Amino acid sequence: MTNRDTRKHLLLLSLLAACAALSACGGGGHDEGAEQRSSSAGLPEGRIEAGERQANAKGEATGQSCIDCHGADGNAPLDPTYPKLGGQYADYLGHALQQYRNGNREHALMSNQAQGLTDQQIADLAAYFGSRPAQIVDLQGAH
Helix, strand or coil, rough: CHHHHHHHHHHHHHHHHCCCCCHHHHHCCCCCCCCCCCCCCCECCCHHHHHHHHCCCCCCCCCCHHHHHCCCHHHCCCCCCCCCCCCHHHHHHHHHHHHHHHHHCCCCCCHHHHHCCHHHHHHHHHHHHHHHCCCCCCCCCCC
16 A cells, blocks of 8 residues: 555545534434424424414413403503513514413413413414514613
8 A cells, every 4th residue: 555545544544434424413404203392492394373272372371362361462561561472582572471381470461371382382482472573672762
């Protein structure tokens, strides 16, 4: 074997080792049946259209839908103490709904309303309200 052949052989072995290392680090790809998690709250990918349907559906616990209390697009709350949801970060909305569902955040209506929601339903609602126009106002320059 010549010096040149040895270098080619070493280069090929190095490339094969690098490919094997990258493959091992990559996690082996995605399982088709596995749920993709897309948020900091560990929720699956939210679907806006499904979230819109869910937002308009009456909940069993209270007989109310999301829009009954938060208004169309989440921007016209029934009560001034209710938050505007339109344009909020989907991760924030998802995390808040999980906290209501799990009992780590309490509200007389929201705790009951969120109780029966699945992770997918929470992700869908968060995606829907997060995609709506924002009417949230910050206090920058207020003083």
